[in-house]
Amino acid sequence: MEICHGGGEPDASADSSESVSTIVARELAATMGRRPTATTPLAESVDPDAMDELFAASDTELEIAFEHDGYLVRVSEDRVSVSPTE
Incomplete structure (x- = not known):
């Protein structure tokens, strides 16, 4: 899974x-x-827990987005992007 800070290009990857x-x-x-x-x-x-189950059980492309503590978080099967909402 790629990690993107600030919503830009991937700058790290996560342990699967x-x-x-x-x-x-x-x-x-x-x-x-x-x-x-x-x-x-x-x-x-x-x-x-629901997010973990959703991605573990999914066999199709999936993306969710939510705001948390002033940040927009986008999660897909292969990428996490975190950027300020301001």
Whole structure:
């Protein structure tokens, strides 16, 4: 899975053994310049378990987008993009 900070070109890739919600939480924290434990819980904006299940069970192209703590998060089967909403 590719990781894009600021919505631009990929600048990292994630370990395929990690859950989608773990990757999203980690990349949100990195974009915010914080530790994952110092950010608003992802569950405030989206159900992390449902997101993990949705991507694990999907056999078609899928993309979701949501706002979390002032950031737009876009998640697809092969990419996570985090950018400020402002």
